[in-house]
Amino acid sequence: MAMALFFSGAHAASATEIIRHEATGVPVAYAVEVPPGRTTVYLSGKLPARVAGDGRSASRLPYGDTRMQTISVLEQIRDQLQRLGMGMQDVVKLQVFLVGGKENNGNMDLDGFAAGYAQFFGSSAGQPNVPARSTFQVAALAHPGQRVEIEATAVRP
Numbered sequence: 001m002a003m004a005l006f007f008s009g010a011h012a013a014s015a016t017e018i019i020r021h022e023a024t025g026v027p028v029a030y031a032v033e034v035p036p037g038r039t040t041v042y043l044s045g046k047l048p049a050r051v052a053g054d055g056r057s058a059s060r061l062p063y064g065d066t067r068m069q070t071i072s073v074l075e076q077i078r079d080q081l082q083r084l085g086m087g088m089q090d091v092v093k094l095q096v097f098l099v100g101g102k103e104n105n106g107n108m109d110l111d112g113f114a115a116g117y118a119q120f121f122g123s124s125a126g127q128p129n130v131p132a133r134s135t136f137q138v139a140a141l142a143h144p145g146q147r148v149e150i151e152a153t154a155v156r157p
Contacts (some may be wrong), residue, residue, distance in 0.1 A: 028132065038156060048148055099137070
């Protein structure tokens, strides 16, 4: 078993720790194993905070670009986890919903998302624990200017 974990790229120190099987070349785990007895916390989807204007405009200006919106959403997730006595290192799964826009020929801005995400996960700017992640392009969110919504699943330490 130890040899299998070594060769699979898994990180584990003991049977009570979360095992993250990291994908090659991207700051994402292709699988995360949670040991028995750990409490799972599911956070509802978070939307970006308004950064300008009154939010009535259909443009994305009130919420910023995809990178700014990603940072806003992940800051909200971080803050909610802290109120629960947890942190971003406890996140094991993210579901990311991105809206495409005219600025990307109708496609989601994955580069903008990745730039914001890197400030929280898998880089020197963030912390080393990476979650499993699904990223979807969706038609719309609650406000026409919102480009990012993220749901998080965390495991209590």
